[in-house]
Structure formats: C-alpha cells, structure tokens
Amino acid sequence: MPELARFRAKHGPLEERAAEAAASILHVDMDAFFVSVELLERPELRGRPVVVGGQKDQRGVVTAASYEARKYGVHSAMPLRTAGRLCPHAIFLDGHHEKYGKWSDRVASILVKFSPVVEMVSIDEAYLDLAGTERLHGPPLAAADKLLRTIKESTGLPCSGGLATTRLTAKVASDQAKPSGLVWVPPGGEARFLAPLPVRKIPGIGEVTERALRALGLETVEQLAAVPQEKLERIFGQWGEALYRKARGGDSYEFVIDAEPKSISHNHTFGEDTNDGNEMTTTLSHLSQKACKRLREAGLAARTLTLTIRYTGFETHTRAKTLAEPTQLDADIYAVFQGLFREHRDTRRKVRLLGVSLSGFTHGNNQLDLLEAERREKLARLTKAADRLRDRFGFGKVQFGGSLSAEDLNKRED
Ligand SMILES: [Mg+2]
Incomplete structure (x- = not known):
C-alpha cells in the first residue's frame, strides 16, 4: 500500500488502534475531474497541459486544468484568454457537463457501497463517515484505501482522499494527498498536520482573510493557532471564533458554508x-x-x-x-x-x-x-x-x- 507508506513517512509512527477508532471521516476528491473525464476518450493527451472550458480565444473561464497546465499558473475560474497567454501550447477542450454528471453518478454509486453516510458536496467531492463499517471493509484506513482503488479501477478516473476526525481536516488532507494519494491524520495529530500549511489551505479562508492575516504577520496555520481567541474576535468579529476553531482542525457540521462571505x-x-x-x-x-x-x-x-x-x-x-x-x-x-x-x-x-x-x-x-x-x-x-x-x-x-x-x-x- 504505497499511500500508507507515504503517510507514515509524513507523520512518523502511529498508535494505530486508537487512531483507527476515531478518525473515520473520509473526504474523497476526484483529481482534475473534468480533465480526467475528457482524457478517458483522449488518452493520447495524458501528461500534456490540458485546459477544459473552451478555446483560448473565447470569452468564458477555465473550468478545469490538468496538473501539467497548473504548472504554468493556469487554474479554474481564470479567463480562457489568460490561460492561453500563460500556456499557449496547452490543449483547449470544450466542457461537456452532462458527461461529467454521469461520471459523478458512477462515482457516487461506488461510494454508497462503502458507507451509509455519504454526502456529495459537489460534482467531484464527497464526505463519508466510515464509522461502523468495519465488518464489511475493515478499519477506516483500509476501507479508504480500498475505496480509492475501486474508484480508480472501475472508472479509470484518478482520485485522492483524506481521512481524519473532522471534515475540515479530512478536506485539507485530501488536498495534500493529490494527485492519487491518501493522507490519514490520526486523532490528536490535527494541529501538527495543519501547522506548517499556509492559512489559505484552510477551507473557508479566502483571499480577503488571507490578506488581513498577512497584515497581522500571520502566514501559517501554526501562527494563526497561536493567537488567542479573544484577539481574533476583536479583529474579525464572529468570524474570529471560526478562525480560532479552524486553526485547530475543528469545524461546524456545515463548514462548507462556514466561509468568508463574498x-x-x-x-x-x-x-x-x-x-x-x-x-x-x-x-x-x-x-x-x-x-x-x-x-x-x-x-x-x-x-x-x-x-x-x-x-x-x-x-x-x-x-x-x-x-x-x-x-x-x-x-x-x-x-x-x-x-x-x-x-x-x-x-x-x-x-x-x-x-x-x-x-x-x-x-x-x-x-x-x-x-x-x-x-x-x-x-x-x-x-x-x-x-x-x-x-x-x-x-x-x-x-x-x-x-x-x-x-x-x-x-x-x-
Ligand atoms: Mg476535485
């Protein structure tokens, strides 16, 4: 299990039994989903910079970019023309949303075989609670690994996962696992796992909060976590309480909407x-x-x-x-x-x-x-x-x- 080896290298030895008992929230995220679906029909484009969303001289925005295109600074929501300037040799493809919807359903039909508690939060990501599924699939870590392999083998689409005690930590973990990886954060290891990351990696912290935190000299989650709650509340109002909680890996159940407002x-x-x-x-x-x-x-x-x-x-x-x-x-x-x-x-x-x-x-x-x-x-x-x-x-x-x-x-x- 190479993903486990990767995890161990990152976090050192684990007290496995305690950890597996409680870290049961799995965040599954498809890697560059729209691009991956397009590549099923165009395998010759694998390994090349691919941009989905339209042609490079069109209005409109990038809806997905392959990891090779991202190296040139291309990312989703960027105008196609900007992407064309940054990476002129990229292959630009039109999007096919109906097709993505169908592949998303196929992924979902695999997810529900692994847990009765599955929440698709967007077309290409979901949270599962693996607690209580041991008899079918083994401890959460083994189940997560099996789940990701099943998706890859039966759809041909790459995906990543994060397994942790909270949804927030699981989401950050799956992001760190990309591409095609699994990162497990054991209970009690949340703060240590998040500490070195830039604050922007925390779900809900956008550009505005990042800028405000930088003005206070806070760039990493570790620095943010060191600020007393009262101080954050004084500066950020109610949002300060959320920041305090997030810096420790905690989330409210609805953390998807617990984000800086636009x-x-x-x-x-x-x-x-x-x-x-x-x-x-x-x-x-x-x-x-x-x-x-x-x-x-x-x-x-x-x-x-x-x-x-x-x-x-x-x-x-x-x-x-x-x-x-x-x-x-x-x-x-x-x-x-x-x-x-x-x-x-x-x-x-x-x-x-x-x-x-x-x-x-x-x-x-x-x-x-x-x-x-x-x-x-x-x-x-x-x-x-x-x-x-x-x-x-x-x-x-x-x-x-x-x-x-x-x-x-x-x-x-x-
Ligand atoms: Mg994704």
Missing part, C-alpha cells in the same frame, strides 16, 4: 408594486441597516455597494458605487444607497422590489480608524448598543432614522 444582500418585495417615495426610502433604510449589521457581525467593512431596483414587469436595474475607503457604518452606507436611489430611480414607474448588496470586503473597521478618536469611540459604542438591542428586541424595533447622519449619531449619544 457579499451580503437583503431584498424586499413590496406587497403591491409601489411608487410611494416615502415607503421606498424607509424600506431602503431598513435593508441597508440589516445588511450593515451583518457586515459588522462578520467583522467586515465594504467598499462596493450595489442597489437593485426591480420595476413592474420584472425589468431589473442594478447600480453600484465603489468607495475610496471601506466602511461598516450605517450612516455612510445608507447615504450611498439613498444617493443611488435618487439618481437612478425612474419615478414614472412602479417598483416591485428593492435590494441592497455589500461587497468588496476588507476585515476590520478601517474606516473608524480614520475618524478622530473620540468620535470614533462614540460611534462604535452606539452602533454596538443598537446591534445589542436589535438582538434582544428584533430588528424592526431598533432603527436609526432614515435621514440620520454620523453627526446625528454623535448628538444622540450625548
């Missing part, structure tokens, strides 16, 4: 299409404050604010504004939405839906830092107090008035 949105559909300006600005204020509260809870500040207006008949207009500095303050954000609304609303038409969306996130309250210290403290205190009241009494009960500015907040606090 945008925060709130919409309201009017009971009846309206052209009542007051009703609309009140709604806008409400939506804006709701979004801001979530923004602060996530410890984020936003730079890009997008207003959506849908008129009778479903015609939808979106208008965005990008600020010079990110903000997390109700008053600033509402003022922008109000401006966008005044400027772009067609007053001759009735409105069906209003929506606000915040994106372009950075961590921390950068903008508060720019304000003069005393005023900043008052604003932060008031905003926090309002958020607390909202948690207690429900959102609708505690709102700043529609026209409230930062100065007004200041006065009210006094």
Whole structure:
C-alpha cells in the first residue's frame, strides 16, 4: 500500500488502534475531474497541459486544468484568454457537463457501497463517515484505501482522499494527498498536520482573510493557532471564533458554508408594486441597516455597494458605487444607497422590489480608524448598543432614522 507508506513517512509512527477508532471521516476528491473525464476518450493527451472550458480565444473561464497546465499558473475560474497567454501550447477542450454528471453518478454509486453516510458536496467531492463499517471493509484506513482503488479501477478516473476526525481536516488532507494519494491524520495529530500549511489551505479562508492575516504577520496555520481567541474576535468579529476553531482542525457540521462571505444582500418585495417615495426610502433604510449589521457581525467593512431596483414587469436595474475607503457604518452606507436611489430611480414607474448588496470586503473597521478618536469611540459604542438591542428586541424595533447622519449619531449619544 504505497499511500500508507507515504503517510507514515509524513507523520512518523502511529498508535494505530486508537487512531483507527476515531478518525473515520473520509473526504474523497476526484483529481482534475473534468480533465480526467475528457482524457478517458483522449488518452493520447495524458501528461500534456490540458485546459477544459473552451478555446483560448473565447470569452468564458477555465473550468478545469490538468496538473501539467497548473504548472504554468493556469487554474479554474481564470479567463480562457489568460490561460492561453500563460500556456499557449496547452490543449483547449470544450466542457461537456452532462458527461461529467454521469461520471459523478458512477462515482457516487461506488461510494454508497462503502458507507451509509455519504454526502456529495459537489460534482467531484464527497464526505463519508466510515464509522461502523468495519465488518464489511475493515478499519477506516483500509476501507479508504480500498475505496480509492475501486474508484480508480472501475472508472479509470484518478482520485485522492483524506481521512481524519473532522471534515475540515479530512478536506485539507485530501488536498495534500493529490494527485492519487491518501493522507490519514490520526486523532490528536490535527494541529501538527495543519501547522506548517499556509492559512489559505484552510477551507473557508479566502483571499480577503488571507490578506488581513498577512497584515497581522500571520502566514501559517501554526501562527494563526497561536493567537488567542479573544484577539481574533476583536479583529474579525464572529468570524474570529471560526478562525480560532479552524486553526485547530475543528469545524461546524456545515463548514462548507462556514466561509468568508463574498457579499451580503437583503431584498424586499413590496406587497403591491409601489411608487410611494416615502415607503421606498424607509424600506431602503431598513435593508441597508440589516445588511450593515451583518457586515459588522462578520467583522467586515465594504467598499462596493450595489442597489437593485426591480420595476413592474420584472425589468431589473442594478447600480453600484465603489468607495475610496471601506466602511461598516450605517450612516455612510445608507447615504450611498439613498444617493443611488435618487439618481437612478425612474419615478414614472412602479417598483416591485428593492435590494441592497455589500461587497468588496476588507476585515476590520478601517474606516473608524480614520475618524478622530473620540468620535470614533462614540460611534462604535452606539452602533454596538443598537446591534445589542436589535438582538434582544428584533430588528424592526431598533432603527436609526432614515435621514440620520454620523453627526446625528454623535448628538444622540450625548
Ligand atoms: Mg476535485
């Protein structure tokens, strides 16, 4: 079993019995799935840089790249034209999603033979709980090895696996195992396994968090794990608690969605299409404050604010504004939405839906830092107090008035 040998080399001797008793979460991930499926029909392309998603002069993005293409910096979600520039000699293939779906089903039909608990989380990855399957397939490690070999032999598609005590650790392990490997992290070994990795390897930590952590001098999981929870919460809000947990290999059951948000949105559909300006600005204020509260809870500040207006008949207009500095303050954000609304609303038409969306996130309250210290403290205190009241009494009960500015907040606090 070469994969086991690889694991042992990585982690040294194991207390096998204890380990196998508890590390039963297996993350299975197909290697460069779309490329691998295409290569079943084009075996002559094996070992060459292959890009799936379209031709290199087309619009659109890469949906998969072979490991040979990745060496040139090509990765999925990258524009095809960029991939063409980075790796002009790559073979570009159109994608065939129906075909991938069928192969995914075949893989799934193998997975369910190994455990009653299988969760496909995307077309090419799944989590299995191997606890209690010993009588059929042996201890989890042996079962995992047999499972990966079965997939490879019966489909011809390469895959990798990670076996650990938590879903998060299992996912990181399968990534480390690629291509065509299996990495087992024994119970108690999670922190040691994760320590040397860059923070970005942790599921849910994206570019924004990576940047914020780097600014704090934190590049590896080990460095992140050394920061006290209170400090992370002070900087990142609720997200800080998740970071603390993740750095130790822990996850909530739904860690797939326990990730840094890309945008925060709130919409309201009017009971009846309206052209009542007051009703609309009140709604806008409400939506804006709701979004801001979530923004602060996530410890984020936003730079890009997008207003959506849908008129009778479903015609939808979106208008965005990008600020010079990110903000997390109700008053600033509402003022922008109000401006966008005044400027772009067609007053001759009735409105069906209003929506606000915040994106372009950075961590921390950068903008508060720019304000003069005393005023900043008052604003932060008031905003926090309002958020607390909202948690207690429900959102609708505690709102700043529609026209409230930062100065007004200041006065009210006094
Ligand atoms: Mg994959």
